[in-house]
Amino acid sequence: GALVYQYPRRTICKSGTSMRMECQAVGFQATSVAWYRQSPQKTFELIALSTVNSAIKYEQNFTQEKFPISHPNLSFSSMTVLNAYLEDRGLYLCGASRGQNTLYFGAGTRLSVL
Amino acid sequence: GQQVQQSPTSLVLQEGENAELQCNFSTSLNSMQWFYQRPGGSLISVFYNPSGTKQSGRLTSTTVIKERRSSLHISSSQITDSGTYLCAMEPPSGSWQLIFGSGTQLTVMP
Numbered sequence: 001g002a003l004v005y006q007y008p009r010r011t012i013c014k015s016g017t018s019m020r021m022e023c024q025a026v027g028f029q030a031t032s033v034a035w036y037r038q039s040p041q042k043t044f045e046l047i048a049l050s051t052v053n054s055a056i057k058y059e060q061n062f063t064q065e066k067f068p069i070s071h072p073n074l075s076f077s078s079m080t081v082l083n084a085y086l087e088d089r090g091l092y093l094c095g096a097s098r099g100q101n102t103l104y105f106g107a108g109t110r111l112s113v114l
Numbered sequence: 115g116q117q118v119q120q121s122p123t124s125l126v127l128q129e130g131e132n133a134e135l136q137c138n139f140s141t142s143l144n145s146m147q148w149f150y151q152r153p154g155g156s157l158i159s160v161f162y163n164p165s166g167t168k169q170s171g172r173l174t175s176t177t178v179i180k181e182r183r184s185s186l187h188i189s190s191s192q193i194t195d196s197g198t199y200l201c202a203m204e205p206p207s208g209s210w211q212l213i214f215g216s217g218t219q220l221t222v223m224p
Contacts, residue, residue: 034211038155043200044214091155095212103212107156 002028004096006106013084014114020080021109023094029074030096034103035067039090047092050077081111089113117141120201120215127222133188135218137201140182144204147212148175148186151198160186160199191222 005024013019023033032051036044048058050071058064071077081088091110095103119138127133145164149157161168161175168175177184188195198219202212
């Protein structure tokens with residue numbers, strides 16, 4: 001079956017530091033990976049969509065300078081939160097697609113910022 | 115404006131009662147999904163429902179793409195149904211992204 005492993009599950013970082021989260025697709029080729037954030041008391045917002053052999057498309061309010069994404073092959077993607085501050089805390093979710101109409105989600109990375 | 119309007123925001127039921135959750139979409143859509151969010155945050159896909167009615171056990175989803183709406187019906191609710199339910203739409207751009215509703219917090223009391 002198709003699975004997406006996301007790690008770490010939880011992380012705490014000091015204000016102003018950076019943290020990286022990773023997403024591994026197992027059992028299928030992840031041609032597209034979407035990264036989402038759920039801030040406290042809010043719904044999920046799309047940060048960016050990464051498609052292999054295409055430029056990464058960032059949504060309004062999210063930039064490559066703040067959330068650099070790497071999608072080097074069809075099974076792996078990572079995203080870094082640079083200079084994390086309080087407003088960056090929340091649950092980060094990756095969703096991977098193999099080119100059909102289904103996104104397989106990882107379990108999420110919960111980021112706390114001190 | 116908000117592309118996905120989900121209602122109600124919260125719902126409290128007695129065990130055995132039925133629940134009806136609604137999502138309305140302000141733009142056209144390719145498809146939509148219903149998710150259940152576990153307390154730890156991870157998402158479980160409940161229904162992938164491009165159009166029409168689907169049933170799985172006590173859950174029924176009805177989506178009318180032309181009318182830009184979808185509903186999730188939970189019959190004979192159980193305490194274990196408690197949690198957050200999210201609807202999400204896929205816009206017609208074909209880029210596999212999902213736009214989420216704000217969620218319904220369901221609490222089923224004994």
